[in-house]
Amino acid sequence: MEQLTTSLAPPRANLKPSVTSSTQQVAGSVAKRLTNELMTLMMSSSPGISAFPKSDGNLFEWVGTIEGPSETIYSGLTFRISISFPANYPYVAPAIKFDTPCFHPNVDINSGAICLDILQDKWSAVYSVQTILLSLQSLLGEPNNASPLNTDAAAVWDTPDAFRTQLMKHYQPIKDTA
Amino acid sequence: MKVTVKHWHAVAQWRWDTGAAEPEGGDADNEDVCGICRVPYEGCCPSCKIPGDDCPLIWGECTHVFHMHCLLKWIGTPASKQQCPMDRRTWVTAERKIGNS
């Protein structure tokens, strides 16, 4: 059915700027699954997590948004992440990183790289964007200090005031511009 | 009065007998989907076009059910470690109902 949805012909005024969409050639079954996931994600109301494709031409690159869970040190902060799906998704995990600098024991403060088992060796084909976003959200409150990517963060985790200072030093609020 | 039915053109849907309890109340929307492709069991996996016997289900001893094609593809990846994607126990196909028709 994805062929149907991509063949929508909007009025001409819109056709011109979006020429890319007609050349949108995506591997059918993966696109199908991603469309399905997007639909599920949109219809479910999981508080504080969301994601959407970056552009209408490419279903394989998404932007995600995670709100820090309340009653954690990240409460009130919002983080952007980018999600990049491989062509053999869901048999292989998507590549995920933080775009908003995130001071966290399992996140590299410079590259945004994340150390989370389900994104590496514990990946399963039944996981989805939604499960990943939920895992990341809970990772914020419950870091795995045993294998830190950011040793500084791991070191100050137990002193919340110091941690919060560092966190806020790096944090950059999301600007609401396209 | 005696009512005799001479001929009845009825309409029915087929369902996979997954062993799960039939949710009463007709077409419940939260029906079972294959965890890998997210398509309902009675639909077909992304690589098939015709549902049913051409795109059968596979049962694990762990009781998890998938489209056979989806599961075999998963098992074929190194990441799977031959485990059920649901519970990560080693996959053992239940001897139950494959190719029995």
Add this chain to the structure above:
Amino acid sequence: MASAALRSQVAAKWQEGFARLNRTEPGISGLISFSQAWNIAADYLHPRDITDPLSAKAHGTADMALVKAAFDMINRSRRLPVMLETFLDSICNQYYLIARDIHRYLAQYEQSADIGVMFRLIYRLVDWYRAWAPIEELGPTIRAAYTLTFQTQLFSILPPGFVRGFKALCVSTLVPVVQISPFIWDAFETLGLTDRYEGLIASVGYERIEAYVHETCTAKWDEPCLERLRHWMSTQIVPWMLPMYAKGALNTEEARGMLQNVGSRFDFHMNKTLCDLRTSEIFDIIIDFPDSMGALYDLKECLQRVDQRSSLVQALRKANRKRLLHPGADTKLILSQYVATIKCLRIIDPPGVLLFKVADPIRRYLRERPDTIRSIVANLVGDDDSGDSLVDENEPIQPLQQLETEDYNDPNWDPEPIDAGPDFRTNKPSDVISTLVSIYDSKDLFVKELQVLLAQRLLAITDDNSEKVEKERRNIEILKIRFGEAALQVCEVMLKDMTDSKRIDGHVQSQKASIVHPTIISRHFWPSLESSDIVMPGQFQALQTEYAKEFSTFKPDKKLRWLPHLGTVHLELQLEDRTIEMDVPPLEAAFIELFSAKNVWTMDELISGVGGVDRVAALKALLTWVDLGVLKEDVENTFRLLEVQEEAAPPPRSAPAAAEEPTVTAAQQQQADQMRLYWKFIEGMLTNLGALPLDRIQTMLRFAPGYDQTVEQLAGFMEAARREGLVVGRDGTWKLNR
């Protein structure tokens, strides 16, 4: 008080005048002979009353030698200009003679309406003109001055009645009532009438052309008329124009050159007249298509000559509004006129600008009609009862042509025509189906509706009728070519379900014969069928259970879930005095089955007896039996089985007015829920991508399944969301209101 100087000046002047008149003759003899000459000349020139025979005669017998000598003397005395002035004055003074004549003729004409009178008047005027003309020897200047004065006087006294008569006379030169001398044009010319009344004479030509076009072309659309009209112009109008517009031409070549300009005006007028006529007839021409091809070819040619495209568009749009796009018109009729419009305008204007302008309002209108898609789809699958097919059977089956962006690398690319509006879509000649489908911005709706229709038709096939299934299969094969294989994959599964059902039934029957013959369908591949809570009572349930058991034996990994409200039951009722055999829907069958246990049931008992069904549907089903005289509603909502037939009483109540219960949810009904879904997507993209401009939201919404709103509709939707405080819009971009 005259001074000496002044006096001498006057004297000198006088002397000079005298000398000129007296010349060198002795005494005043020169002056006397000048006076004689003046009198002779003046007498000769004096405009005579030609109605007076004496006066005319005197003039005719004048001694020309004497007259010439007299003029010669006046000329030598340089008094000719004065003589001319006197002459012209006398013309004016004498003109009452001509006026009298004119009035006499016109009175006669008005009384008799005899064109011959006008004819004689013209020649009479020529007679006056000739009679009063000065002799040739006086030279062209005097002649010209005379002619001018004569004509000026003439025009000043011609009463309005003359113009009418003159026009009638001109008309008669074109359509001779009586044979008119061709020299009449010379007479017109002599009197200056051709120049004076040039516009009037041309209008005679124009009116003749209009009359002829209307008379010979109105409602004659099968053959092109232009060629015939041109021939008529060249044999009837051009010869008429010759004496007026090509006077003095020495040969045909020269005449042609002189006629070129005016001829082109007449030809233009002919084209315009035909164009106006066809424009006024266009709606009916389209109705008549393809028997009106001739008219269309004419119109195409006329439009190239006459710039009337916009009035054609206006006329057709107006006619469409008035005659087509109103609630009384049948959708099928609108569609067939729409298709005919497409075909016709494509003949008139291949680039499709006119078509776009005319078709757009029809498309908008059709889009708002709920049954449009269904009508088109019924036509696509060649519904037997649809009568005339919109689609030409000879039209090659080809894939739907999508409206594409312009490809400037296309060697065949042409710039859009100059009158194309900003919304104009290059409408490359495409097939009718594509154009019909393009009424909607997406073909999704069609595919959905196609499924619904196919489902209805397949489920209606009660017997083992593989021929009908095959027919549907052929239809789907054809539609696949149009819509693409993938779009119709679902239909493929539906058809396969039909053949599988038959095969499975064959097997089940061979194991254990049953009177149940189900169509077993694959869920997700059939349009959403309305669910039902009906539980079939008594023997029906037993039949279902038995069949389902046998099915699961055959297919151990599958089970059956009945859709009890669908299908048909063939029943036989054995009553005390009669046996009734008939086909009924399952609900009717369920109710009558209940009556085999006891004879009287209330409505509520019946409804709970079949597991629950809405009252309207229940009443409708029960009334089927009441109408058949099997049940009787003694008290309202209490039904009794009539074991013995009773006198047919008038039906106690008519069937409830509720609409036929639709078994299949129409695709458009599902549309309603979609907006809620779209909002979720908009919320999702604004959360992750920040503020977005409207057109970006529109393109991103293609991720929402089945999104088919126009950008205008989206704008309205965003506006509504803003009013609800969900979003904020600024400078054309939208963001969530947090």
